[in-house]
Amino acid sequence: GAVVSQHPSWVICKSGTSVKIECRSLDFQATTMFWYRQFPKQSLMLMATSNEGSKATYEQGVEKDKFLINHASLTLSTLTVTSAHPEDSSFYICSARDGTNTGELFFGEGSRLTVL
Amino acid sequence: QKEVEQDPGPLSVPEGAIVSLNCTYSNSAFQYFMWYRQYSRKGPELLMYTYSSGNKEDGRFTAQVDKSSKYISLFIRDSQPSDSATYLCAMSNYGQNFVFGPGTRLSVLP
Numbered sequence: 001g002a003v004v005s006q007h008p009s010w011v012i013c014k015s016g017t018s019v020k021i022e023c024r025s026l027d028f029q030a031t032t033m034f035w036y037r038q039f040p041k042q043s044l045m046l047m048a049t050s051n052e053g054s055k056a057t058y059e060q061g062v063e064k065d066k067f068l069i070n071h072a073s074l075t076l077s078t079l080t081v082t083s084a085h086p087e088d089s090s091f092y093i094c095s096a097r098d099g100t101n102t103g104e105l106f107f108g109e110g111s112r113l114t115v116l
Numbered sequence: 117q118k119e120v121e122q123d124p125g126p127l128s129v130p131e132g133a134i135v136s137l138n139c140t141y142s143n144s145a146f147q148y149f150m151w152y153r154q155y156s157r158k159g160p161e162l163l164m165y166t167y168s169s170g171n172k173e174d175g176r177f178t179a180q181v182d183k184s185s186k187y188i189s190l191f192i193r194d195s196q197p198s199d200s201a202t203y204l205c206a207m208s209n210y211g212q213n214f215v216f217g218p219g220t221r222l223s224v225l226p
Contacts, residue, residue, distance in 0.1 A: 006159065034214070043204070043218040044160075093159050095214075105150065105206065105214055107159040 002028045004096050006108025013084055014116055021079045021111045023094030029074035030096035034105075035067075038091045050077045084115040119143055122205055122217030131226050135192040139205035139217045142186065146207040146215075149181050151190045154202045154219065163203075164190060195224045 003026040013019050023033055031052050036044040048069050050056040056069035066088075068080040077096075081088050093110040122139045129135055137151075148167055152160035164179040166172045166188075172179045178191040188207075192199055205217040 004159075041221075044216050091157065095160075104148075104162065104165050105208070106162060107152070110157070110159040112157065 002026075002096075002098065002104070002106045004030075004094065004106045004108040006094055006111055008111060009109055010112045010114075012114045012116065015085055016083055018080055018082045019084055019113060021081075021092055021094075021113075023077045023079070023096065023108050025075045025096045025098070025106075028096075028098040030077075030098060031074065033071060033077040033094055033096045035069060035077075035079050036093045036095070038093060038110075040091075044093065047079075081113065084113070086115045089113055089115045119215050120205065120207065120217045123220055124218050126221040126223060128223045128225060129195055131195060131197060131224055133195050133224070135190075135195050135199070135222060135224075137190040137192075137203050137205075137220050137222070139188050139207075140186055141188075141207055141215070143207075143209070143215075144183070144186065145209045147210060148208040149179070149188050150206040150208075151177075151179055151188075152204040152206060153199075154204060156201075160204055197224050197226050199224050 005024045007022045033050045035047045047062045048056045048058045050069045050071040052071050058064045071077040095107045097105050120141045151164040154160040166181050169181045169183045176193045180189040200223045202219040202221050204219045208214045
């Protein structure tokens with residue numbers, strides 16, 4: 001299957017700092033990428049949908065100024081958690097679908113953010 | 117009614133058992149159906165992908181889709197301890213909106 005790489009896999013930061021997480025599609029062009037947040041033993045919570053070259057669409061209740069998403073190319077989307085606070089500590093996962101209309105969705109390995 | 121319903125478990129079975137995991141859904145527009153396996157602290161891994169109704173087999177895994185009943189299943193034969201994970205069903209309408217079930221936690225006991 002297609003490969004989606006997510007980096008870093010684990011990051012620890014101080015409260016008030018910003019953290020950037022990268023999501024790359026390695027062997028296909030991803031016109032659409034999705035960002036999720038997952039709390040322990042809970043399902044995926046969609047945060048936003050990112051389309052290459054346009055502004056991300058955020059789900060209700062997700063602060064777009066807090067979680068900045070950039071999808072500058074067909075293989076890279078970034079999520080920046082700005083002015084992180086301990087309550088932002090979570091597991092963040094990206095996924096990507098290729099440009100064809102097949103419906104397959106591939107996930108990155110996830111990034112664990114711990115804000116001290 | 118939730119768009120996708122899935123028994124969260126946990127489901128515990130002995131090694132070698134046949135496991136049946138199921139999801140029901142309400143939106144008849146879904147055309148693509150997927151099963152993902154997620155190990156703890158890892159991203160979901162695509163296991164099976166099916167378009168429309170029918171069966172699909174891959175090794176020990178069989179996916180079934182019954183669109184008339186809005187019901188999908190994943191069967192795991194000869195289950196192994198390494199199959200212990202959370203299994204998420206997902207469905208999509210023409211690859212646009214993806215909806216996930218809450219996941220079923222499976223434990224295969226040696």
